[in-house]
Amino acid sequence: MDQKQQVIDTLSTVLDGELNKDEITNMIEIPKTSDLGDYAFPTFMLAKLRHQAPQQIASDIVDKLDKRAFEKVQATGAYVNFFLNKTNYSANVLQTILTQQDHYGDANVGKGGNVTIDMSSPNIAKPFSMGHLRSTVIGNAIANIITKVGYHPIKINHLGDWGTQFGKLMVAYMKWGNEADVKKDPINTLLKYYVRFHKEAETNPELNDEARLWFKKLEDGDEKATYLWTWFRDESLKEFKRIYEELGIDFDHYTGESFYNDKMQAVVDELKQKHLLEKSRGAEIVNLDKFNLNPALILKSDGATLYITRDLATAIYRHDTFHFVKSLYVVGLEQQEHFKQLKAVLSLMGDEWAKDIQYIGFGLITQNGKKLSTRKGNIVLLENVLQDATKLALKQINEKHPDLPNKEEVAHDVGVGAVIFHDLKNNRLDSFDFNLEEVVRFEGETGPYVQYTNVRAQSILRKANVKHIDPQSALQLSDANAWDILKLLGDYPATVMRANNDYEPSVIAKYALHLSKAFNKYYANSKVLVDDDEKNARLALVESVSIVLQNALALLGVKAPAEM
RNA sequence: GUCACAGUAGCUCAGCUGGAUAGAGCAACGGUCUUCUAAACCGUGGGUCGUGGGUUCGAACCCCACCUGUGACACCA
Numbered sequence: 001m002d003q004k005q006q007v008i009d010t011l012s013t014v015l016d017g018e019l020n021k022d023e024i025t026n027m028i029e030i031p032k033t034s035d036l037g038d039y040a041f042p043t044f045m046l047a048k049l050r051h052q053a054p055q056q057i058a059s060d061i062v063d064k065l066d067k068r069a070f071e072k073v074q075a076t077g078a079y080v081n082f083f084l085n086k087t088n089y090s091a092n093v094l095q096t097i098l099t100q101q102d103h104y105g106d107a108n109v110g111k112g113g114n115v116t117i118d119m120s121s122p123n124i125a126k127p128f129s130m131g132h133l134r135s136t137v138i139g140n141a142i143a144n145i146i147t148k149v150g151y152h153p154i155k156i157n158h159l160g161d162w163g164t165q166f167g168k169l170m171v172a173y174m175k176w177g178n179e180a181d182v183k184k185d186p187i188n189t190l191l192k193y194y195v196r197f198h199k200e201a202e203t204n205p206e207l208n209d210e211a212r213l214w215f216k217k218l219e220d221g222d223e224k225a226t227y228l229w230t231w232f233r234d235e236s237l238k239e240f241k242r243i244y245e246e247l248g249i250d251f252d253h254y255t256g257e258s259f260y261n262d263k264m265q266a267v268v269d270e271l272k273q274k275h276l277l278e279k280s281r282g283a284e285i286v287n288l289d290k291f292n293l294n295p296a297l298i299l300k301s302d303g304a305t306l307y308i309t310r311d312l313a314t315a316i317y318r319h320d321t322f323h324f325v326k327s328l329y330v331v332g333l334e335q336q337e338h339f340k341q342l343k344a345v346l347s348l349m350g351d352e353w354a355k356d357i358q359y360i361g362f363g364l365i366t367q368n369g370k371k372l373s374t375r376k377g378n379i380v381l382l383e384n385v386l387q388d389a390t391k392l393a394l395k396q397i398n399e400k401h402p403d404l405p406n407k408e409e410v411a412h413d414v415g416v417g418a419v420i421f422h423d424l425k426n427n428r429l430d431s432f433d434f435n436l437e438e439v440v441r442f443e444g445e446t447g448p449y450v451q452y453t454n455v456r457a458q459s460i461l462r463k464a465n466v467k468h469i470d471p472q473s474a475l476q477l478s479d480a481n482a483w484d485i486l487k488l489l490g491d492y493p494a495t496v497m498r499a500n501n502d503y504e505p506s507v508i509a510k511y512a513l514h515l516s517k518a519f520n521k522y523y524a525n526s527k528v529l530v531d532d533d534e535k536n537a538r539l540a541l542v543e544s545v546s547i548v549l550q551n552a553l554a555l556l557g558v559k560a561p562a563e564m
Numbered sequence: 565g566u567c568a569c570a571g572u573a574g575c576u577c578a579g580c581u582g583g584a585u586a587g588a589g590c591a592a593c594g595g596u597c598u599u600c601u602a603a604a605c606c607g608u609g610g611g612u613c614g615u616g617g618g619u620u621c622g623a624a625c626c627c628c629a630c631c632u633g634u635g636a637c638a639c640c641a
Contacts, residue, residue, distance in 0.1 A: 163640075334636060338641090452601080
């Protein structure tokens, strides 16, 4: 970073009067390949100002520059290319990492402010699908990333534990269900009821009326309805918690939709009092024409509340309770409009903190190009995917490393890691088609590839019989093969910031892949464990790579076993 | 129809604020384990960056139009 400043300062002494430092800063770029240097300055703008050929300008600048701080500076075409002093740079970066360890890349832009994160939020009595995995792992990674830059995350699992689907479930249970089946395999059994309900309701629409009636009973506190609801909820939550444990993810709150039942009337009253409600087609709405949005439906024509009514209550509750500096919602892209409406209504209500609500959308997971649908029974169960992945990992371990201790645990870390990493490595806005083979792949740009890279580094450190390299020892490294690694290591703090600014875990995942690739290349070309002047510096490099890879994986919520 | 997101190699995708020959992985073919774990590394082939205009010294990236896909669009969440 201060390396870049040095480039800027050096250039500005020569370009004084033509370009100021800010202009120069904006023009500095990083060449695609390191044989073109580490920083480059294009001269096209100057060519325009000076009415001169850019190539000529580039070589003029090189002639006039003070080149002492750099390994070399040369003109290539229209560019001035700067090559950093490798030995100084390596000593700086490695010393910083070895000193700071896990804290390398930490920042304090958050200043300890609370950030609520609405994430995961599966529906009770429905299986945990790949779709919920996205919200869960993206939300978790964002929580880790914002923690690293100084915020305090509050992870909230906004369970779908209320609504007419419970009426459907109760009707189905009373008609076709029995207690023993539910106890044996709660979610799958409840799912069967749910699917059957929809199938039968197609030919027998009165079932829907019955379901509505039972949901009304639940709302009115009917004993039997409440009993069933509580039972379904408890059984489902038990299963969800098992899955979260497998994923290594926990929550600060499980306050679901039912939690806000008694908090909606206040919202409706406030909207009324502020004259924001109007009658339309029998329903109570908030007109959002001036936001160029569809109206927000607050009350149905029968007086019942709706999705947005509850989310308004939720947002207000979270603000009053947690005094957040940001409130994040990690919810699929198909709900984008809803969150725009939510913010619009809140700002009409005069809640200036509405601007702190940040919707973090992500693309759908489809199967054979179609949306996954619980109703139609076409879903991919996360649990099955995790099991398949773990099984496959164990098979690999048995082939490659049969005498590894704690094989099962490592297989689990690798299998689950593959699934999580697969979900996080692409831009979160992209949707993707579910393909089991793709998800549980262990070669190429995958989680296990990164894990394996760290295992290699760990293995070297074990063989060298050192735990930590002294940060104060000689860390100058001149090996050209190590250069790409050193630059990447130096980029890590900026990478973390970018992931934070964009709420984009894939930035970290891609970084981990790049660093792994660079290290594996180095590993194939240079031997670390040979006794010469730079051995200590090489070990420092290896330890630094391992520190940063482990940190990046931890941000993503992926485990980093020491052996595999 | 309106709005949103997307369209880059056979497939899955990178490409940071516009810049130097558009990059990876998978798949295909070929090479590398007596030497730090081959879940790796190296090489070969493979591209009208959806289409057409425009802005710019320079566009995969910015602007406009169009085409295609997906999703949302009033009493589900």
